Amino acid sequence: MDFDVIVVGSGMTGGWAAKELTEQGFKVLVLERGRRLEHAADYTDHLQPWELENRGKVPEDECAEHYAVQSTLYAFDSATKHYWVKDSEHPYSTPEDRPFMWYRGYHLGGRSIMWGRQSYRLSDIDFEANKRDGHGADWPIRYADLAPWYDRVERFIGVAGTREGMPQLPDGQFQRPLEVTAIEKDFQSKIARQFPGRRLFPARVAHLTEPTEEQLELGRGACQSRSVCARGCSFGAYFSSLSGTLPAAERTGNLTIVTDAIVERVIYDPTTRRAKSVQVIDANTKEKRTYEARVVFMCASAIATTQILLNSGSEAFPNGLANRSDQVGRNLMDHFGGLYAGFSTNHMDRYYHGRRPSGGYIPRYRNVTESGEGFVRGFGFQTMTMRSNWTNGVRQPGVGAELKEGLRQPGPWRVIMSGFGEMLPYSNNRVTLHASRRDQWGMPIVHIDCVHGENERKIKECMEKDALEMLGAAGYGGQTVPFGTSAPGDKIHEMGTARMGREPMTSVLNAHNHAHDIDNLYITDGASMASSGCQNPSLTYMALTARAAHHAGDRLRAGTL
Numbered sequence: 001m002d003f004d005v006i007v008v009g010s011g012m013t014g015g016w017a018a019k020e021l022t023e024q025g026f027k028v029l030v031l032e033r034g035r036r037l038e039h040a041a042d043y044t045d046h047l048q049p050w051e052l053e054n055r056g057k058v059p060e061d062e063c064a065e066h067y068a069v070q071s072t073l074y075a076f077d078s079a080t081k082h083y084w085v086k087d088s089e090h091p092y093s094t095p096e097d098r099p100f101m102w103y104r105g106y107h108l109g110g111r112s113i114m115w116g117r118q119s120y121r122l123s124d125i126d127f128e129a130n131k132r133d134g135h136g137a138d139w140p141i142r143y144a145d146l147a148p149w150y151d152r153v154e155r156f157i158g159v160a161g162t163r164e165g166m167p168q169l170p171d172g173q174f175q176r177p178l179e180v181t182a183i184e185k186d187f188q189s190k191i192a193r194q195f196p197g198r199r200l201f202p203a204r205v206a207h208l209t210e211p212t213e214e215q216l217e218l219g220r221g222a223c224q225s226r227s228v229c230a231r232g233c234s235f236g237a238y239f240s241s242l243s244g245t246l247p248a249a250e251r252t253g254n255l256t257i258v259t260d261a262i263v264e265r266v267i268y269d270p271t272t273r274r275a276k277s278v279q280v281i282d283a284n285t286k287e288k289r290t291y292e293a294r295v296v297f298m299c300a301s302a303i304a305t306t307q308i309l310l311n312s313g314s315e316a317f318p319n320g321l322a323n324r325s326d327q328v329g330r331n332l333m334d335h336f337g338g339l340y341a342g343f344s345t346n347h348m349d350r351y352y353h354g355r356r357p358s359g360g361y362i363p364r365y366r367n368v369t370e371s372g373e374g375f376v377r378g379f380g381f382q383t384m385t386m387r388s389n390w391t392n393g394v395r396q397p398g399v400g401a402e403l404k405e406g407l408r409q410p411g412p413w414r415v416i417m418s419g420f421g422e423m424l425p426y427s428n429n430r431v432t433l434h435a436s437r438r439d440q441w442g443m444p445i446v447h448i449d450c451v452h453g454e455n456e457r458k459i460k461e462c463m464e465k466d467a468l469e470m471l472g473a474a475g476y477g478g479q480t481v482p483f484g485t486s487a488p489g490d491k492i493h494e495m496g497t498a499r500m501g502r503e504p505m506t507s508v509l510n511a512h513n514h515a516h517d518i519d520n521l522y523i524t525d526g527a528s529m530a531s532s533g534c535q536n537p538s539l540t541y542m543a544l545t546a547r548a549a550h551h552a553g554d555r556l557r558a559g560t561l
Contacts, residue, residue: 011110014299015241020549034106043232075230101489120535136425137501140511157239161204197369225354302526337419340467342476359384495526
């Protein structure tokens with residue numbers, strides 16, 4: 001079969017590339033290295049707590065043998081482990097003293113099934129940062145270039161949120177926000193009163209609260225406030241490529257999906273100076289086959305896309321495809337931060353209905369309304385509040401009827417703040433191919449060498465100080481909570497390894513995510529980011545992809561591709 005476009009990857013960006021290109025009338029092939037996953041049928045969100053294997057726990061020896069990295073994740077348990085790769089089967093390497101946490105899901109839909117759904121726009125403060133402070137390559141676009149594509153993505157995926165009028169966090173196309181709790185209102189008012197320039201408001205999340213006609217036609221319904229999102233959502237209430245973009249692409253009749261197809265390389269034709277085809281390895285039989293198309297979109301996720309590019313070297317590109325700049329694999333970034341908690345006995349007569357799958361957000365204020373304390377860029381906080389439940393009894397002394405009666409009553413309010421700091425693009429934080437180790441399909445494994453720098457250390461110190469200060473000023477106490485690994489990769493926002501830029505010798509992609517070196521190659525996943533901001537990046541990935549897909553579509557129709 002002849003294809004106009006090959007899309008590598010079926011997750012957050014691959015789904016958007018498929019949707020936008022098929023709706024323009026182009027024949028699209030999506031290649032997914034993992035197995036086919038069926039929306040709803042393969043989810044575990046219907047299971048009750050007592051139906052979970054080992055009550056949700058995964059045996060320690062199984063974690064140690066197969067899930068050494070994946071099992072450190074908050075969303076990993078017996079109900080979700082089938083979404084996460086076995087590290088034993090998909091190895092990568094790091095320097096012994098510099099770990100990197102690479103969390104992966106190899107199946108149709110990718111990590112769009114497991115993402116945290118926080119959806120924030122970058123602003124001109126972010127797009128201008130590299131040029132302003134001299135770290136990294138200047139973005140070749142500004143907020144105005146991406147704003148209409150943010151609009152398009154938000155309307156389709158459905159984002160619950162509020163309009164706040166803050167220049168560092170542009171407003172968007174929002175559905176009704178998820179209701180806040182009494183203690184959030186309390187915290188919100190105390191922050192506003194005591195810390196001018198800092199603001200807490202409902203998180204902006206890709207959960208439907210008022211489904212549109214198109215969303216209903218795709219089989220998506222409103223959020224049921226069950227907060228079992230990590231298992232998949234049979235209601236389609238939160239956005240994923242399985243519930244949204246891939247079904248939209250399939251209804252055009254222009255989509256072909258091939259799963260269990262591990263992309264080994266993109267083959268370059270030196271005569272035409274274009275990407276000619278994509279070579280894949282069958283995950284089950286290990287047989288190789290090749291697909292041809294007029295255009296290739298790389299949407300495999302930042303590190304996976306980089307692996308393919310580096311493995312696609314040729315005489316024309318000895319250091320990897322589209323890598324004359326030597327920037328492919330460099331400038332790896334991820335967000336970072338700590339977890340902070342406080343308790344309150346205010347509003348003990350109040351409770352909440354359901355288990356809301358989101359909390360609040362405090363956007364960046366350092367180097368915006370307040371100066372940075374010896375650092376550039378900044379950080380934000382995601383917040384969550386809840387009342388303690390019967391699990392308090394795990395560490396509570398007592399026996400008999402008095403203990404059991406106490407466990408029937410909710411405990412104090414708990415307020416949690418999770419910091420997300422911006423990591424600078426450092427050229428030595430990079431992804432390369434291991435010199436000798438290969439995976440079970442014969443491909444060189446990825447080697448990741450990434451560390452936090454002095455700027456990140458200063459941000460982390462300020463983040464902790466500010467969080468504890470806000471919790472204390474609100475009367476909640478405050479403590480730092482040991483959680484996660486604190487190693488790069490821990491926030492699952494890896495990006496930057498094939499960055500956009502204005503100059504071909506210092507960047508891989510131009511203003512339309514189109515490779516400087518290869519006329520028909522687009523890269524629109526996290527690899528394309530020139531800086532990270534401190535906001536969750538998936539909304540920006542999707543907007544960049546939609547924009548690039550229309551740029552490619554215009555060129556295909558004009559006959560220039």
